Amino acid sequence: MPKINFQTAQYLTSAPSIRECPEEKGVEVAFAGRSNAGKSSALNRLTRNGKLARTSKTPGRTQLINHFGLMGREDIRLVDLPGYGFAKVPLAMKKAWEKNMSEYLQKRQSLQGVVLVMDIRQPLKDADVMMLNWAVDAELPCHILLTKCDKMKRGAAKAVLLQVKEKLKEANVDDLVSAQVFSSLKGDGSDVLEQRISSWMMVEGLFEQE
């Protein structure tokens, strides 16, 4: 079976809602996370493309679902979901986000798994847990990236990872949800992330037409 080459990521389209997303053909893996958690940086690290997803110091307000094709194909996709967790967002917008995300996670046929990006200094905030619950309800595998681990000592980062894993075990979701330490800045954990996403994308028949 061919390997997924993440460096081939190319922008496809931005959808304001799931109805405007590309056809539900093939496979996709979505990246989710609170604004400023480090989602864009993680996508850029994974694809070795510093300009793929925009990174910023000030949280953006875009609520678009961005799609990227891999290996010149439109049916193998990485998806950048809108960031969440703003304190000042109007309630109506929060509700709209909840509806959009829960629908996307529960109904999107091509979705194989979700990478949930969290700042290792602030893991498992309420909205993260909400995302996790939707994914688990849909029996969708999740991988938690505890990113910016370069901001902590190695031992402290390991301790956070163990705490998160313990919580997953307590909640009885450790069969579906995994976690790792990551740094977009230094590259720690890139191999593990690549392997996890690749294993989700390697569905039967995907490479047989060629």
Ligand SMILES: Nc1nc2c(ncn2[C@@H]2O[C@H](COP(=O)(O)OP(=O)(O)O)[C@@H](O)[C@H]2O)c(=O)[nH]1
């Ligand atoms: N030190 C460090 N900073 C990071 C890392 N990942 C992201 N950042 C910084 O955190 C801020 C938010 O990152 P961004 O990727 O735009 O977050 P997003 O809003 O989740 O897409 C930016 O200033 C990034 O440079 C990391 O692994 N290490």
Ligand SMILES: [Mg+2]
């Ligand atoms: Mg971003």
